[in-house]
Amino acid sequence: MHYFQYKNGQLHAEDIAVADLVYEYGTPLYIYSATTLKRHYKAFDSAFEGIDHLTCYSVKANSNLSFLKILAQEGAGTDIVSGGELFRALRAGVDPKKIVYSGVGKKVVEIQEALFADILMFNVESVQELERINEVAAGLDKVARVSLRINPDVDPKTHPYVSTGLKENKFGLSRPDALKAYALAKSLPNVEPIGMDCHIGSQLTQLSPFMEALDKLKEFHGQLLEMGIKIKYMDLGGGLGITYNEETPPHPEELGKALVESLKDLDVTLILEPGRVIAGNTGILVTEVQYTKTNEDKTFVIVDAAMNDLVRPSLYGSYHRIASVREGNGEEMTADVVGPICESGDFLAKNRTFPKVGQGDLLAAFSAGAYGFVMSSQYNSRARAAEIMVEGDKHVVVRKREVYNDLVALEEDGLACIGRLKK
Numbered sequence: 001m002h003y004f005q006y007k008n009g010q011l012h013a014e015d016i017a018v019a020d021l022v023y024e025y026g027t028p029l030y031i032y033s034a035t036t037l038k039r040h041y042k043a044f045d046s047a048f049e050g051i052d053h054l055t056c057y058s059v060k061a062n063s064n065l066s067f068l069k070i071l072a073q074e075g076a077g078t079d080i081v082s083g084g085e086l087f088r089a090l091r092a093g094v095d096p097k098k099i100v101y102s103g104v105g106k107k108v109v110e111i112q113e114a115l116f117a118d119i120l121m122f123n124v125e126s127v128q129e130l131e132r133i134n135e136v137a138a139g140l141d142k143v144a145r146v147s148l149r150i151n152p153d154v155d156p157k158t159h160p161y162v163s164t165g166l167k168e169n170k171f172g173l174s175r176p177d178a179l180k181a182y183a184l185a186k187s188l189p190n191v192e193p194i195g196m197d198c199h200i201g202s203q204l205t206q207l208s209p210f211m212e213a214l215d216k217l218k219e220f221h222g223q224l225l226e227m228g229i230k231i232k233y234m235d236l237g238g239g240l241g242i243t244y245n246e247e248t249p250p251h252p253e254e255l256g257k258a259l260v261e262s263l264k265d266l267d268v269t270l271i272l273e274p275g276r277v278i279a280g281n282t283g284i285l286v287t288e289v290q291y292t293k294t295n296e297d298k299t300f301v302i303v304d305a306a307m308n309d310l311v312r313p314s315l316y317g318s319y320h321r322i323a324s325v326r327e328g329n330g331e332e333m334t335a336d337v338v339g340p341i342c343e344s345g346d347f348l349a350k351n352r353t354f355p356k357v358g359q360g361d362l363l364a365a366f367s368a369g370a371y372g373f374v375m376s377s378q379y380n381s382r383a384r385a386a387e388i389m390v391e392g393d394k395h396v397v398v399r400k401r402e403v404y405n406d407l408v409a410l411e412e413d414g415l416a417c418i419g420r421l422k423k
């Protein structure tokens, strides 16, 4: 079931015509469907009903407060990777006891903030990080709950930039190093090892890498038991892919069934950190055609959304379905859809065939709910897009469009004078 559909020849977001939202709020415009978000969360979470589990939505996929608030109300926890994401999760009402904190570069202040919030646990990615967390916790007279992130050296068969569980990736600890780190954790007074963690990559379209990683974690779990370490949480990370084009990733139900079956004899709580599979298809990016032109035999559709708004095509060569907001009359065109930024890498689609459009027409890039707005920038001094959340025939602006003032606000003090550093 899709909540972005054509009705009477017009693309709708749930019950609202996309063109009507654009009339009110302009372009480029991110539009999200709240109904889709709730449905995706429930479909994912219920797939693991057969086992004690906690779904920790990965905030990085889409950190809009409205997303986090909806998911918190549905009972979700969150996977965070920065102090900023912790701040957002708490602001949106996420229960700190359902927050796990991943990432290779946690700073002292970020660790302090997470300890003050009393989050469920830190997913620790190095020995130095473990030592730092112990020290910071001691300074605050607290004991930090930790899990060590294991790099299982499993090929997730995805884009190399989003593969995280191969030994050449910066993430986690090799299994031999992780064993030593658990022994160290056990001896440190201000950390308590309560879990084990891994995350092998993103946009996984096959079940086998998940199962391979889980088998390695289970074996490792046995080794920990032999060392007298009994952990309560097994965090398998996120990574389940979605269909952008012709991919056929496993349905959450299929993943759930396989994981529940594999873990049924282990006394652990399973943690999952899904991002894309929940957020990806909740959103579209709508853009207006500014110009069309043909150079020699190549046609360009120049739109007002650019790589600063949706960087995935430029960064990974990713595919996003492009469609006209007004249903076509059968006439088609083949073109590159490009933005106004001064780089040839600034494109939303290459050599794509879609209903013929001209100046002033609207196009939508689909599957833009995850890693869309969150990866946007102000490159070329472009003010960032607004974000709208739709539910049925109602909507709300969940992030206002930036104006030029927003582009300079943080710099204006610097216009005053230059001075010496205060020692």
Ligand SMILES: Cc1ncc(COP(=O)(O)O)c(C=O)c1O
Pocket (backbone or CB within 6 Å): 058, 061, 079, 102, 103, 164, 199, 201, 202, 203, 204, 237, 238, 239, 240, 273, 274, 275, 276, 277
């Ligand atoms: C540690 C961690 N957990 C969860 C995720 C979420 O991944 P995805 O959006 O592919 O589900 C990521 C991103 O790959 C991650 O790095």
Ligand SMILES: N[C@@H](CCCC[NH3+])C(=O)O
Pocket (backbone or CB within 6 Å): 060, 162, 202, 203, 312, 370, 371
């Ligand atoms: N940003 C990536 C996903 C990265 C996942 C984070 N570890 C994407 O757009 O596909």
